[in-house]
């Protein structure tokens with residue numbers, strides 16, 4: 056007989072709505088079979104009482120570079136190696152990127168994925184470019200490093216989608232330099248053959264041209280059409296720095312978003328642009344047909360600047376969030392800083408509320424359902440709803456941060472005043488992983 060498990064919590068977000076005395080029933084595969092208010096009379100004998108808790112879908116971290124966790128705390132002082140701009144920070148990051156072997160990389164990934172599980176993150180999009188040996192020579196299995204990331208995620212129990220980066224050059228007309236030789240497959244054909252083998256090995260994959268700086272127009276066009284033809288997620292860093300826009304205008308006569316639009320990336324393609332910080336009005340309109348992954352704690356750490364999040368939302372952009380450099384691993388902080396950054400930028404309050412949704416509900420949707428959609432997992436994870444996996448995080452309402460908060464403001468308090476610290480348990484596919 057099929058074994059089902061019930062979960063009960065006084066508060067939950069079920070399919071995006073606050074439900075009191077919430078009940079979720081999960082089958083033996085970890086798939087939600089029904090949800091509702093109150094434990095039904097025909098509930099299975101085993102119902103897990105989650106205690107005084109708020110149950111929400113597990114967070115989906117749509118943009119991570121796991122290895123960058125290793126420079127946490129190491130780029131915060133001026134000295135011989137002065138990381139006081141994005142580009143000099145990148146030098147410090149490349150120093151680590153150049154020396155990691157597969158064992159060290161897997162250890163770093165395990166470290167960061169454990170932090171993710173503890174922060175209620177149940178799925179990660181790993182934007183992965185450390186493909187080959189330090190001198191660019193592929194390992195015996197060209198997917199060695201990618202498989203190590205997958206192994207780390209499996210060991211911790213979180214889902215992973217490998218956003219496999221295609222990288223070809225340091226900039227227009229410039230061959231890859233230094234650590235960048237590790238990132239390069241040599242050709243789009245070699246790249247596509249490699250990720251096909253990775254998918255055959257059981258990994259979920261996405262197409263990830265690194266940026267318009269690192270990929271030329273012809274290659275980018277092929278990658279966009281491949282993603283569309285195969286219904287794979289397409290992720291790309293976009294307009295994180297003014298220098299990227301200037302170089303793009305010089306090479307292509309348009310902005311990075313303009314180039315992607317010319318290549319059809321915003322039509323019939325599951326495209327996520329990461330950062331989208333320096334945009335003109337035409338770019339904002341274009342990105343209204345796409346998804347933007349904001350990584351506000353990394354963008355703040357790197358001094359990137361504030362993206363025009365409010366105008367993007369008004370244009371129709373769907374948001375998701377990423378921990379990016381993993382200096383901070385906490386999507387509550389990403390969500391809050393996205394809203395607070397827009398308040399600071401505009402001198403207004405309550406900026407990122409989608410139609411019919413509160414700010415906190417909009418942020419929760421971005422951090423869960425929309426992140427799943429960005430990774431090609433819409434309908435699989437990201438909502439507590441029948442048919443989706445029971446990927447969930449349990450927030451401890453006995454945490455002092457919730458004292459005196461009214462029941463109908465719990466999510467507002469958590470996402471706009473809190474951190475991931477009150478996450479007491481994390482479930483993936485019905486199994487507790489933290």
Ligand SMILES: [Zn+2]
Pocket residue numbers: 118120182292329379
């Ligand atoms: Zn990134």
